[in-house]
Amino acid sequence: MDVRAQVAMVFHLDKCIGCHTCSVACKNVWTDRPGAEYMWWNNVETKPGTGYPTRWEDQERYKGGWKVGKGGELGLRSQNKVDAFLKLFYNPNQPGLADYYEPWTYRYGDLFDAAGGDDQPTAVPISQITGEEMKIESGPNWDDDLSGSPLYAENDINLESLTDEERAGLFEIERISMMYLPRICNHCANPSCVASCPSGALYKRGEDGIVLIDQDKCRGWRACVSACPYKKIYYNWKTGKSEKCILCFPRLETGQAPACFHSCVGRIRYLGVLLYDADRVAEAGKVPNDALVESYRSCLLDPNDPDVRAAARMSGVSEEFIVAARSSPVWKYVMEWKLALPLHPEFRTFPMLFYVPPLMPIMGKIEGGIYEHDAKGLFGDFESARIPIQYLANLFAAGNRGIIEGVLKKLIAVRHFKRVQGHDDVADEYVKRLLREAQLTPEQAEGIYELTTIATVQDRFVMPPIQREEAMPAGCSAEECKGSCGLGRTESPERGG
Amino acid sequence: MIQSFLLVGLPYAAVLVCVLGSIWRFRSRRFSYSALSSQFLEDRQLLWGSGPWHVGIFLVLAGHALAFLMPSVWASLVSNRAVLIGVEVAGMGAAILAILGLSILTLRRLTNGRVQAVTTNVDLAILGILLVQVVLGLLTAVLHRWGASWSTGTAAPYLWSLATLRPEPALVADLPPLVQTHMALAWVLLLLVPFSRLVHLFSLPVLYVFRAPLVFVWANPRRFERATAFVQRIEARRYFLRASAGLAAGGSLLAAGTFEQIAQFFFGPRMSEKESAGLMEKKLARLEQNAAQKKLELERTR
Ligand code: HEM
Ligand code: SF4
Numbered sequence: 037m038d039v040r041a042q043v044a045m046v047f048h049l050d051k052c053i054g055c056h057t058c059s060v061a062c063k064n065v066w067t068d069r070p071g072a073e074y075m076w077w078n079n080v081e082t083k084p085g086t087g088y089p090t091r092w093e094d095q096e097r098y099k100g101g102w103k104v105g106k107g108g109e110l111g112l113r114s115q116n117k118v119d120a121f122l123k124l125f126y127n128p129n130q131p132g133l134a135d136y137y138e139p140w141t142y143r144y145g146d147l148f149d150a151a152g153g154d155d156q157p158t159a160v161p162i163s164q165i166t167g168e169e170m171k172i173e174s175g176p177n178w179d180d181d182l183s184g185s186p187l188y189a190e191n192d193i194n195l196e197s198l199t200d201e202e203r204a205g206l207f208e209i210e211r212i213s214m215m216y217l218p219r220i221c222n223h224c225a226n227p228s229c230v231a232s233c234p235s236g237a238l239y240k241r242g243e244d245g246i247v248l249i250d251q252d253k254c255r256g257w258r259a260c261v262s263a264c265p266y267k268k269i270y271y272n273w274k275t276g277k278s279e280k281c282i283l284c285f286p287r288l289e290t291g292q293a294p295a296c297f298h299s300c301v302g303r304i305r306y307l308g309v310l311l312y313d314a315d316r317v318a319e320a321g322k323v324p325n326d327a328l329v330e331s332y333r334s335c336l337l338d339p340n341d342p343d344v345r346a347a348a349r350m351s352g353v354s355e356e357f358i359v360a361a362r363s364s365p366v367w368k369y370v371m372e373w374k375l376a377l378p379l380h381p382e383f384r385t386f387p388m389l390f391y392v393p394p395l396m397p398i399m400g401k402i403e404g405g406i407y408e409h410d411a412k413g414l415f416g417d418f419e420s421a422r423i424p425i426q427y428l429a430n431l432f433a434a435g436n437r438g439i440i441e442g443v444l445k446k447l448i449a450v451r452h453f454k455r456v457q458g459h460d461d462v463a464d465e466y467v468k469r470l471l472r473e474a475q476l477t478p479e480q481a482e483g484i485y486e487l488t489t490i491a492t493v494q495d496r497f498v499m500p501p502i503q504r505e506e507a508m509p510a511g512c513s514a515e516e517c518k519g520s521c522g523l524g525r526t527e528s529p530e531r532g533g
Numbered sequence: 534m535i536q537s538f539l540l541v542g543l544p545y546a547a548v549l550v551c552v553l554g555s556i557w558r559f560r561s562r563r564f565s566y567s568a569l570s571s572q573f574l575e576d577r578q579l580l581w582g583s584g585p586w587h588v589g590i591f592l593v594l595a596g597h598a599l600a601f602l603m604p605s606v607w608a609s610l611v612s613n614r615a616v617l618i619g620v621e622v623a624g625m626g627a628a629i630l631a632i633l634g635l636s637i638l639t640l641r642r643l644t645n646g647r648v649q650a651v652t653t654n655v656d657l658a659i660l661g662i663l664l665v666q667v668v669l670g671l672l673t674a675v676l677h678r679w680g681a682s683w684s685t686g687t688a689a690p691y692l693w694s695l696a697t698l699r700p701e702p703a704l705v706a707d708l709p710p711l712v713q714t715h716m717a718l719a720w721v722l723l724l725l726v727p728f729s730r731l732v733h734l735f736s737l738p739v740l741y742v743f744r745a746p747l748v749f750v751w752a753n754p755r756r757f758e759r760a761t762a763f764v765q766r767i768e769a770r771r772y773f774l775r776a777s778a779g780l781a782a783g784g785s786l787l788a789a790g791t792f793e794q795i796a797q798f799f800f801g802p803r804m805s806e807k808e809s810a811g812l813m814e815k816k817l818a819r820l821e822q823n824a825a826q827k828k829l830e831l832e833r834t835r
Contacts, residue, residue, distance in 0.1 A: 038764060117742050124568070124738075125587050132576045133647070165574070166646045231746035234738035242751035255736040256567040273574055273651060276567035351764065352756035503753065532565030533655040533729055 038314040039337060039348040041357040042225065042245035042388050043283065043499070044366045045297075046306040046376045047218055048488060049394040050447070054216035056080050056177065058296035058305075062220075065284070065295045069529075071274025073139035073164045076176050077281035078296040080218045083431070084192040084206065085179045087217075089135040092267040093193045093380065099129040100265030101228050101383030102321060110321050110384065112232055114263045120234055129262035130271075137174040139164040165273070183207070183214030194430040202424035213422045215394045217431075218304070220296060221268040221281035222379070222387030223247045225335070226317045229280075232263030243354070244502060245388065246283045251529070254278055265383035275531050285502075293497040303491075308364030308498040309357055310388065311337040311348055321384040325434040328381040335386070336371055339364070360500035365487055366390065373476075373484055375443055382434035393432055393440060395447040396422040442474075446484070449474040453481040539717045540702035544695050547720040554727025555735060568733040574647040582637035589631025593670070596624055600684060601692050608685040620681045621674060628671040635664050655729045662722055669715040677709060688716070 062078040081087045095101060099114040114129055123129075142159035150157030163170045179188035184207045189195075195203065206213050223240075227247050230238040237253035238260055240246070249260070249269075256276040260269045269280045284294035292298065297305040312335045320331040337344045339361035348358055361367065369376035369392060376390035425440050433439040449470040456467045471481060487495060559566065572579050600607045611617040639660045642652050674680055687705050694701040705716070726732060751757070757768070804812070 120741060125583055126580050127572065130572055132572070133574055165650050167650075168646060226747070230748055233748075234741040235736070236738075236740065236744055236748055239748040239750045242749045242756055243753050252563040252566075254567070255733065255738070256570050257738070258570060258572065271570070271573045273571070275564075276569040277564070352751075352753075352758070354753075527562065527564050529564060530562075531651070531653075532562075532567050532569060532732070533653050 037347050037351075039311055039344065039351040039353055040245065040314045041243065041348070041353045041361065042223070042310045042312060043288065044223075044245075044308060044310040044364075044370075044388040044390070045220075046308075046366050046369045046390045046392065048304040048306070048369075048376075048392040049215055049217070050392060051302040051304040051488070052080070052216040052218055052394075053302050054080055054082065054181070055301050057299050057301050058218055059176075061295040061299035062281075066282070067279075070164075071272040072270070072279065074133075074136045074176070075270040075272075075279060077268070077270075077279075078218065078220045079176060080216050082177075082180055082183055082189075083215050083217045084183050084189040084195055084427070085214075086188050086191050088176055089131045089267055091191060091193060092131075093265075095265055095383070097129070098131065098262055098265070098267065100263055100267070101385055102226070103384070104322055108322060110318055112228055112263055113265075114228075115232060115259060120232070120259060123259060124234065124257050127258050127262055130258050131261070131267065133165075137176060137178070138170060140170060140172060143169075181214065189214075194427055197430060197435070198424055198426050202426060205422060206424060206427070213396070215396070215423060217379075217391075218296075219266065219268070219379070220389065221247060221264075221283070222266060222385070222389040223281075223283060224385035224387050225312060225314075226321055226384065226386040227264075228383075228385050229260040229264040229269055232259040233257075234259055241285075243357075244285075244288070246285050246288075247280070248282055248285070249278055249280055251277050251279075252527075265380065265385060266387075275529050277529075288499060289502045291499065291501065293493075293499065297497060303496065306365040306369065306487075306496050308366035309339075309361040309500060310364065310366055310370070311339050311344060311353065311358075311361050313337055317386055321386060325382050326436045328384070328434045329377060329436065329439050332378060332381060332386055333371065333374075336367075338371070339367065354500070354503060356500040356503070360498050363498050365491070365496060365498060368483065368487060373446065373480060375446060375484065377432035377439065377443065379432060380434070381432075391432055392447075393428045393443055394423065395444055395451075445470070445474040446476055449476055450481045450484050450488075453478065454485055536706060536713075537702055539713070539720075540691075540705060541695075541700045543717060543720045543724075544700075547723040551723045551726045555732055558727050558732065559735075566732055566736060567730075568736065569651070569730050571648050571651055574651065575641065575645050578637055578641040578645070582634050582641055584634065585630045586634025586638060589627045589629070589634060590667070592627035593624060593631060593667070596620070596627075596681075600681065601689055604685055604689040604693070607681075607689070611681045611685070617679060617682055621679065624681070625671060625674050628667055628674065631667050632664070632671065635660065635667065639664060655725075659722075659725065659729045659731060662718060662725070666715065666718045666722060669711060669718065673712050673715055676711065680712075688712075 058078045059076055059080055063076065066077060067073070067075040076088060079088050087093065092098065095113060101113055102110050103113045105111045115123055140161045140163055143162050144159050146159050147157050160169050161172050162168060179185065183189045189207075198206075223246055225245070227238070227240065230240060230247060232238075233249075233254075234257050235253050235255045237250045237255070239248060239250065241248065254277045256271070256278065258271055258278065260278055260280075261267075261271050264280075269278050271278050284292075284296075287294055287298075293305075293307055297307055316335045320335050321328075323331045337348075339345065339348075339358060345358055348361075349355070366376070370390050376392050378387045378390055381387070425437050425444070426435075428440045429435050429437045449467075452462055452467045452470050453476075456462050456464060471478065476484075611620060639657075642648055642657060642660060677683075687708060691701060691704040694704065705713070722731070726734070757765070
């Protein structure tokens with residue numbers, strides 16, 4: 037057993053309001069630079085929808101993640117050790133500018149310099165690449181809130197295995213049924229990006245599992261861009277290097293939560309330590325799709341078990357991390373309550389970002405243009421959820437409906453459990469039955485309620501001191517580092533000739 | 534004067550600048566090492582440009598390298614007329630492929646607005662010089678037939694003379710101006726390597742073949758101090774393997790040298806009796822000279 041610690045994450049989708057504050061916080065801190073304008077290390081997608089870059093989930097096209105080979109071995113979908121060399125010259129699976137968008141700004145000067153006339157002057161959009169006037173034809177959130185649109189939502193790859201009835205239910209109410217999916221790099225336990233890098237520039241930090249790209253080692257071969265199934269690595273067209281979410285490690289190292297976590301208005305984000313058995317990760321990825329979620333869960337180790345703690349110490353995990361792991365909100369959501377699930381586990385990278393799927397039961401129907409509330413009970417029946425179970429299963433459980441049903445049962449049970457405390461429109465017996473069916477104790481239900489609704493910053497972000505000061509010489513002075521691109525480098529990020 | 538500079542001074546300057554410059558850039562401006570791909574900005578023309586260009590230039594350079602590194606093998610190969618024709622045709626084909634690809638790449642750099650946004654003057658200069666260089670090479674092949682053959686007596690030994698630090702510019706001094714220009718331009722390209730995107734040649738990621746899929750970086754020494762016996766064993770094994778590989782490489786080089794000496798002793802070319810008599814005579818003469826000198830010295834000191 038080789039125990040490793042990972043700074044892991046939970047996003048609670050029931051709470052996400054799709055405001056993009058996280059994306060803007062990240063953009064302002066990290067990617068407001070030439071070559072990085074189009075990068076959204078954090079982005080929020082509307083689901084159903086095609087996402088960013090367009091149809092990133094389509095691995096037939098982008099070839100990201102791992103696949104189980106004929107002999108049962110785990111291999112990269114995008115390359116092997118031989119064709120990796122051919123793909124240096126031209127990578128057929130790399131998304132191009134058209135799959136993202138051409139970044140633009142406006143010529144604001146026009147507003148002041150325009151000749152006098154009868155019309156209002158306008159600021160003309162100009163490309164941030166060429167500086168020339170351009171027509172804006174797509175953008176980072178082009179399909180924001182456009183669930184139901186035939187142009188975008190219909191092309192969502194997760195809809196493919198849905199029945200016509202399920203689709204009809206999804207798009208019934210004025211085409212507005214949708215959920216938001218905020219995404220950052222998952223800092224996977226078995227990252228295909230790391231495995232694909234010809235130069236060995238990508239690595240996982242041993243102490244906290246953050247996945248980084250060494251900008252000095254990167255040679256711009258772009259293998260990682262196609263190998264990451266979540267398309268969370270972006271090629272900087274200006275510097276000729278690839279970049280990705282760094283989980284704000286400079287903030288973590290100074291005891292602050294990452295910018296997107298800190299700024300989250302809906303407080304949907306949780307950060308905490310998970311312990312896992314690194315020896316078993318690759319094996320765990322070889323099981324059939326249906327069993328993947330369970331298989332990955334089985335690699336996570338219980339920090340409350342003294343044996344695990346002893347093993348963690350033996351493997352060099354610091355005492356502070358072990359303590360933090362014991363009060364990790366992520367452990368609670370992922371393992372204790374089994375509410376949070378990995379996004380697209382079938383990509384087999386073992387993502388370390390977990391999502392609590394949203395609960396959206398069908399409460400009524402439109403008949404003759406009138407919306408009637410016709411649901412039985414307080415919250416309706418989760419089986420006729422507005423967002424079909426199959427759709428959620430395609431997103432979070434590699435198609436396994438049972439896992440989603442288990443989660444939704446718990447979410448409904450907790451709602452009833454709290455309702456009965458303040459109102460008398462639900463029967464006690466009914467609530468007990470719901471809890472029993474969801475396999476929750478009242479204490480657990482209370483715990484879920486507390487961490488979901490009234491948790492403080494300290495409860496939501498349980499970060500150990502990362503102790504870089506122990507290992508690193510105190511880098512450069514603040515004056516010297518000022519203005520450098522903030523990726524732990526002191527050389528100015530200039531493009532090579 | 535100019536000729537001796539082009540044939541001796543320039544080559545040494547170019548190699549020196551290329552090696553030292555690339556090392557300097559790697560040490561002080563490592564961030565700037567990149568293939569500087571522009572596939573993200575433009576994709577179709579790149580495929581039809583970069584593909585043929587790299588295939589073509591690889592074949593051409595492989596031919597050049599073979600002729601230089603194994604001159605005797607190459608000479609015996611091209612002494613066969615069929616092989617010679619084959620080599621020439623393949624070379625011309627590869628050159629045409631490279632020229633086609635390079636033309637597309639150059640046009641792309643000059644016409645595509647987005648690609649222009651990341652095009653530097655050095656990029657254009659490199660593309661231009663490469664284009665002229667490959668065209669000159671092709672012209673040489675067409676106008677001065679059978680270069681694969683005549684170069685074995687001229688260019689190849691000249692390069693060897695440079696490499697062994699005993700330059701003999703006379704070997705190539707009377708080659709036609711076209712060929713001389715081709716050679717000079719090659720040195721200029723080498724000279725420009727550290728200052729251009731051509732440093733990507735040194736980035737070929739060979740080690741990828743041997744690498745484990747996941748890379749972990751431990752900044753904290755605690756890991757090794759406290760790691761379990763198992764982890765330590767694995768890491769120790771890795772160090773051991775690395776050290777053994779180094780020792781084995783060094784050892785085999787030494788062994789190869791020793792074997793060569795032994796083989797020379799037993800199977801190396803023997804001298805005829807006349808030759809060894811001649812050698813003996815020379816040695817004797819030198820000894821006698823020495824003896825005479827020593828006598829003189831002795832007398833002087835007395
Ligand atoms: C060691 C093997 C080589 C590798 C792996 C390699 C790889 C690459 C890559 C990835 C690019 C960027 C293409 C893009 O825009 O996506 C490139 C461009 C280029 N390479 Fe190479 N290359 C190699 C050898 C060479 C050689 C031997 C030459 C010529 C002496 C050469 C000359 C060029 C030039 C001129 C460009 C710029 C093309 C442009 O205008 O965009 N390369 N190479
Ligand atoms: S999500 Fe992050 S760690 Fe996982 S493969 Fe993509 S870039 Fe790598």
